[in-house]
Amino acid sequence: MATTATKTRSDQEAPEPVEKERLRRLLATGERPAPPSAWVSVRAFGWRSMLKIKHVPEQLSDVLVFPIIMLLMFTYLFGGAIAGDTGTYLQFLLPGIMVMSIVMTTIYTGMSVNIDINKGVSDRFRTLPIWRAAPMVGYLLADMFRYAAAGAIMFGTGMVMGYRPAGGATGVLLGVALLLAFCFAFSWTWTWLGLVTRSEKTVMAISMSLLFPLTFLSNVMVDPATMPGWLRPIAANTPISRLVDGVRGLFDGNVETGAVATTLIWSAGFIAVFGTLTVRAYNRK
């Protein structure tokens, strides 16, 4: 991950003292506002998560570099060998790679949760008069923006390379919507992981070691029909594979309703299981 070194100011550079009179006046304003509604809190956290993307754009670029390289590499180097010609392979590969790269950005949610806990920021949030789940939901909402941005970049790259979605704009938008819905649900896995592991590096390590095999053991790269018989059913039926089927179908204009339905069921499952686990782990802290 990219890290930037920041110069820390020394205390000698702090020329301004505390202004006691101003402080006294600030303290004296006795009336406090009414606690914010759940929606207001969530929006505030969403704003925060967007600011983090602005301040740490590597969150977006880091997770895109690898998939874009893969997209280029697999299309131009292997495309011909795998699918006959690079253009055909691109049509097959792009939806899958898009899914894979965006699913990978969900890892950052878990890492942010973990960092917040470790740095004590969440302590402060827990003493506030806000809805308990607001920080989590805020993260996830801003994540939607990040996923959409990542998706646009991947898709744009594909278009430049010659990808043309047969399903038209509608198909693409629906496909992206399905992808975002799944990612929202799937992110709860990482929020839970972020709460129960010790450092954000562990979160990254575990999530990477889960996602990498899932990506290759799926229909992202190749049609499972080309795999050996014993491997085919596994590769074809992981949640990622079904999601890719759904997205690919929508992009291509021949919608696979079975895949879409299965993906939505998996999504509901992730939210039910990992959403509950997350809330419970958060309350226990």
Added chain:
Amino acid sequence: MTNRDIAIRAEGLVKHFKEIKAVDGVDLTVPAGTVYGVLGPNGAGKTTTVRMLATLLRPDAGTASVFGHDITADAAAVRTQVSLTGQYASLDEDLTGIENLILLSRLYGYAKPAARSRADDLLEAFGLAYAAGKQVKSYSGGMRRRLDIAASIIITPRLLFLDEPTTGLDPRSRNQVWEVVRTIVGEGTTVMLTTQYLEEADQLASRIAVIDTGRVIAEGTPGELKSSVGAGSIRLRLHHPDQREHARKVLAASLGAEAEFDDDPVALTAMLKPGEDTAAQGSHVLGELAKAGILVDDFSLGRPSLDEVFLALTDSVQA
């Protein structure tokens, strides 16, 4: 005293982490409107105690109430009254100073424009306006601490917990934090302050509880604690190194104490008599040395160090 006068009442608080007894039966009574110091070395259980009282941890046993609200049964009510500034600044490092304060103001219920002006006002008051637009990760330790405290008073709490607020700060920043604490208490907020530094507790607190291995081993005003322990030491640097032996005899005679030679060839140190005025003993010793014709280049009176306080207190506990 009625509930109005008591900010915190805690009895028998216990918290174990697996085999570690972090807090092993802590009783506290904190009067409202004062600074209450909790003094102890690392690992004594100060932070754990404060976190329990701030409702971030559930005690394993014991009870406590903050302004009459039970910390387990009525935690939400407690949270509306308290604010916690922890040992490690709980700020979002990626965001700027002003963004942090605006976020928290919004979470307290201020509308966006009011949040913005509250944040601006706080940054001005804490002398941080010039760094408002810089990311917190670039702030120095002192600046972070000030911002953290500012964040804790966005809404003026009735009770402010400060957990080791000046650990790791340079003397100037430390003084600024002390100024802030005095101002806050001056406006009626109760402050519970944990610290490793006797001087800090001495300067700020009206009452101190000394904690070690999860228990309160002494409680009282700073004066009471210090005089119960001993008056510290006097250290002399002589003009002529060969007068050291003579000086040692004079000290023995006037203080009844065995002076120790320091590695510095002209220096020696002796313990003062406990229970008697430090300054008076000091001037008496200097007078005796002058009468004996011993030239003194430099002297200093050392107040009891935290180690001495602890040794004395733990000795008296075991006695």
